Amino acid sequence: MTSGTLHRLSAFTTDPNGGNPAGVWIGEALPEPDTMQRIAAEVGFSETAFVAPSVGANRTVRYFSPEAEVSFCGHATIATGVVLGEENGEGTYQLSTSVGLVSVTVNQRDGIYEASLTSVEPEDMPASSALVHEALSALRWTQADLDYSVLPAKAYAGAWHLILAVVEADRLTNLDYDFEALKALMLQENLTTLQLIWRESPDVFHARNPFPVGGIVEDPATGAAAAALGGYLRSAKLVAAPTTILIHQGEAMGRPSRLVVSIPSEGGIVVTGQAVRI
Known part of the structure; x- marks a missing residue:
């Protein structure tokens, strides 16, 4: 070995x-x-x-x-x-x-x-209505939960993620999804995590990331999804690049995480964080 x-x-x-x-x-x-x-x-x-x-x-x-x-x-x-x-x-x-x-x-x-x-060069595409419908069903959410100022999308910066934005912060706080149904959908769609977000302000986001395809209920900090989100926000002109956003993740899990995402005018997305020994 x-x-x-x-x-x-x-x-x-x-x-x-x-x-x-x-x-x-x-x-x-x-x-x-x-x-x-x-x-x-x-x-x-x-x-x-x-x-x-x-x-x-x-x-x-x-x-x-x-x-x-x-x-x-x-x-x-x-x-x-x-x-x-x-x-x-x-x-x-x-x-x-x-x-x-x-x-x-x-x-x-x-x-x-x-x-x-x-990151590598990001890319994105609109999420199909069928994908959104199935994801909402697995999440036990409804269309009314979604914030359509950030349209549902599949986004990539090294791995594919489904981005869904919600209107109310409480929708993220109370996350209880069908593990097997979501896992099957994600395997079918080649998704690594779901990037579920609530936009607190123009440059501050809160995120939760189900990760059933990895055998994990939820990821407390997802740098690949943060990079994918940064690329999508730039592509959809939801931010004015160059800019920097902050993502809070892991709070509901008791593992608070801070992801600083720098979005240049073009090219890869820069994700910054610290790390400490366990």
Whole structure:
């Protein structure tokens, strides 16, 4: 078996009890896929990143949830950046993922490492009425719950997500969905999470992210979905780029998370967060 070191961190927080836990495995060569899957299941976090080699200009990264490989994971990338910063110093690291090259810039701020990932080029498309109808049914929501100033959309910045905005914050607070029905729909539509959002102000959002395809009820901080949302907001002209938005996530789970999303006029979306050891 390929040897490596497993690190456990919580991303998008400075509190080990907040944020989204991630595993970061670093070695000289990646293990076999079935070994990575087994390790991710044993770790039990929503994702574990596998990184090799431990030093070098470009590192290959693969991401696994407890149940399946994931094309790209933001919070595990932030955690990876922090580990690389701790072990190799501040700077920019190039990560070769299955969806393309993702750069991660790492800095130390007040004794805590902060990482900023730049996503691959985002894209989006309108969500079909059939998809929205089935998603609402699985969520036990109605059309009246939706805020149509942010139209339902499928959005991508390394992984596909369904964006649904709600009118009232309470709709997000009381989230109780049909796990198996939503999982089946998401597998059919190649969705990684649902990005359920409430827009508190022009640049402040609250999000919840069901993740049944990963065997997880909910993700407390989802960097890939944050990047996808940033790209969609720019594409739909719902923000005036360049701009920065803040996403609060994980509050209802008791794991508060802060995701800072910088939306340039063009190109990849920048998602910034801190991460601490668990």
